[in-house]
Amino acid sequence: MASKRTTVRDLRRHNRSLLLSKLYFDGPLSRHELSQLTGLSAATVSNVTAELGDERLITEAGQVESDGGRPRVLLRVDPAYGHVAGVDIGETGVKVELFDLAMNRLATVEHPLPKAPDPATAVEQVTSGLREVFASTGIDESGVLGVGIGVPGTVEQGARVLVHAPTVGWDAVPLVALLEEAGVALPLFVDNGAKTQGQAEMWFGAGRGARHAVIALIGSGVGAAVVTDGTTYRGSTSSAGEWGHTTIAYGGQECRCGSHGCLEAYIGAGAVLARYRRARGKDITGEDEQAQFSALLAAAPKSKTAARVLDETAGYLGAGIANLINLFNPERIVIGGWAGLALGEQLLPNIRAAAGAHALRHPFSQTSIQLGSLGLDAVATGAATLPVADLLEQGATSRIAKPGAPDSDAA
Template sequence: MTGVPAPPTIRRGSNLPRVGGYNQVVVLEAIRHHPEGLSRVELASATGLSPQAVSNICRRLLDDDLVVEAGRRASGPGKPRTLLRLQPSGRYAVGVHLDPAVVSHVLLDLTGQPVARSARALRPGADPDEVLRDVVEDVDRLVAGSGIDPGRLVGLGVAAPGPLDRAAGTLVRPPNLPGWERVAVRDTLADATGLPVLLDKDVVAAAVGEVWAGGLGPGATAVFLYLGTGVGAGLVVGGEVLRGASGNAGEVGHLGTGATGPSCWCGLGGCLGEVCAPGQVVRRAVREGIGHWDLDPAAPDLTDAGGPTVPPPAGDPLHPGASVLVAFDAFCDLADAGDTRALALLEDWARHVAKSVTDLVDVLDADHVVFGGPLWARLSPTFLTLVPALVRDRAVGAAIHPIAVRGTVLGPDVAAVGAASTVLDQAFSARSSALLVD
């Protein structure tokens, strides 16, 4: 099996006049899931709406420049039918990822394709207000440089490490962003940009991006393991991304990996967030004589196990921080160059990650595992060599259904792409809640 997503399940519409807005999104979503285009007759069949309702909706979508007529296709007797496809330039969304090391920005068109990208290193010592002012400037510059009509922007999505209060639009003291205590990210950026703003946890946003881009079919159940300055999991069940009661689903830093260390602030050893922290990997490489890197001792703790790590031993020059990513990159260079000890350390890391991923696969009965995040490009050769077989050998569901294990289709700025995708998803995905009447 190749792990290719199953054909999409199209939501059925309603012919009640008062839910025309919902029906319009149902039709738009059906068109989005078929990039090759659908005719009006096919749309009526797929959505369950009457031919007249579909005709009226398609006329509105064409008038709003959300879809475009894209050629004809013969289908049985009679004249060829006109196909409708999404108009990429019909609407746009901006995504921002507030990573502890770098702030990424991306502009997506209606099909979810990136139109423009930019990134800025997080200024050392910058407070939240300064960082958010930088975000506003960078978003303005990104949109202006792209040449798009700002009036076609649907909104701004922001992805950030948790915990966060999604309902309030605030970050709630994320361990990887020291000093961000109850920061009103959503309202601050909405006031400054004049755009609607959505705030999501970065791993949740990454999973939304993977679904929106078509990397996961509408019926997929998946674990998206995000590997960056910290580690987290985006969870997808039946094509729906799980956010949890407060928007903080995916905190997997304390899952056991089967390792005996390093020590975690929770009092146990071998927690996934510690084992996967790039600083811990570099520190272990130094202890084992693989290399030596002197890092900034004043750099803040950037591990993501849900709280501060146990301080390093006295005299240890390595402190996890932004510059640890430079050392981690150098360590990966050694592995790529054939250093057997560095490669063995990466392989050991992959085995421990596979154990935790398998636990998540079993909990969800998942049929997809997707890896992504800033570190993924350096890890993918080793992880894709070892992890797929380990997961399939150990996961309970593997005896019943295939489990696809792969890297993200979205690239290293998957969280920023996902943040923009949450805006498109909110605006253009059919939701049953839209049928509720107060």
Template sequence: MAVVDKLGRRSSSKGTALDLIRSSGPISRVELAEMTGLTQATISTVVRGLITDGLISETGRAESTGGKPRMHLQINPGSRLSIGVHVGADHITYVVTDLAGTVIGRLRAPGPADTSPIEAVATIATDVDRLISGLDIDRSRIVGLGLVTPGPIDKRSGSIQNAPTLAHWTDFPLARAVGTATGLPCVFDNDATAAAIGEYWMGATSDHLTYGSVYMGMGIGVGIVIDGSIYHGELSNVGELGHVSVDARGRVCPCGNIGCVELYAAPPAVVAAARRASAEGRLDLAFTGVVARDFEAVATLAMAGDATALELVTESAEYLASAIVSMVNLIDLHLIVLAGSAFSVAGSLYATTISRMLAERVLARSISGVDVRISVNGDDAAALGAATMVLQENLSPRSLRAVTLATAP
């Protein structure tokens, strides 16, 4: 039997029950029936199947309120595992998570740089095997592998399409190649969307059904959740926030647009500005030539109060905030989550600046403010989102919303 919510979205009763037990457990069968709108008989059948599959277990009875005490149910976190792989320009991050979204293993390797996609796939397969072996995991418990990359992507072919940091991978069937090399079912998406899914799974957005997860690594993207569902767009390329124009007469971006926010706010832009400041004698910094490390050094100086570094980071945050203001005005968002490695050091500076500008510029600011938060998942946001994306697709409803309200005919 399927379940539909108020927007008419269908999901399996098994997936819905499992998601509720995961997010709200321990929970009783009666509570599940009340929250889903399914009959007691249907819930009993669903629960019996989940117990048989080893996904949940009975944990004891609740305190009696006069009748027979209700038996509580909770998930078995270790019954299913998933692997998340985030291919970024500066590093590749691997995580293994259990059904509760808890990270039980993690590995970070250097980014692919100029490596060919064929060589990178071989490296990914080797790293995945090394991670599984090191954790002594039974592969039969692994549901699949979530693979996420910067966009644009073509989900139909499982390929990257002219992503600025991985342009030489365009049209390579990455998802299929990784699935074949690892022997695991592969789910493919962009990193910003994955980060948004990870925020939900960890309960960081439970007070908002509509929000944006702004992801900044070497580039900038955003995962958008609308009324409890990830919004992918027609071709799964929604959220290219980094290519919103913030200067109509600005520089030409490699993407072909003019004045894209990435040209002014992303780590490569900040590092380039820092090099100019250093040449002018305004910034004392030894550059390594690795953008991620140099950006982290600038951010560290900014947090320590260096005037020039603080100016550079604040300018980056202001440009980013300008793009976010436009997004908030278009979609009516009231929660922004900042995720990605670029926020790991100076995230509080970005959050403060973005909050201030949203409070000053959002059109509906007199009605309700916009909450700006730092991701609960840190540098692992995209990789963790990739892993939970596998669990969400294989075991839970399509909608991120846990509670559904009506029984399908």
């Protein structure tokens, strides 16, 4: 098959993307440093950065002394170029956050959701949350580059974006179409919540600097983002990473997905609480799942039953992590999600020990296991990086130029 011919426009987009990405992740940098780091000629760097500056995508960020010559001007991506919104549609609530282009958080709104929310209710809460963050900051939608959304299920990308989330009763839900019908006119990007959390931790958190990593999300549900050579592995239909529905016990506990013995049926927050209720013989105090989970963790120092349930959970989680180590040979495993962070803060040594007992010795010795560093905002933060990633990948050539700037798609 003949290779696709590279056009001048393709080359221009590549150069813009390369320089813009380097400044975004590693800036501020001088033009000389950009040339050294990217391999582009000094003339190309000068021309492209001048273009990006005219479009207000990048701005000067001070100067640095050079060896014997004039001080070199430092460049960075301008945080004020635009804004992005990140949405976390969880099983119990919706979180909407607004950021500038440097991912400084400007506003956060949270709305609860009923158990197994219908799509219409989730859409209503998302649109309401977006209106609220825009109103609270005074930011006009015209300055928003896009909205990223993390969802509790697999996302089928195509002409229609469909969300498959059996644990909340969603079957091929056309989420983007529903949001557009509800009046959201901004570009929309949808991905699995574990994958958006994974991108956030890889860009800004505990995964930064790793090329091969697994970012685990443990909350009501369980999932993972598998990163190989710096790229999230998606599989043939973007459903890769459903770690929670790998089998850990043949014929074991019934899972919410309808199968039996899934890892989620042993380490998902609801499953852990159900095991504690059965062992204790009565309900747990707390108005919601997170409060009950906190009560379980707090009871462990004084309750043998609570301690035993948590020790079992650490064992199951460690065994699940061992499977990830044996399958993917990552250099780093990051544990995130509200339940994962709570378990890890109290039981990380036990989890590591259980992983070591079940993993092959050599790959385990090369893997670090640590907690995520972005806390409970990781899914929404990662969702907000989806429009940023699109901007960087396209080199901003698909964006409408800022007022007063030249047409960024001109030849």
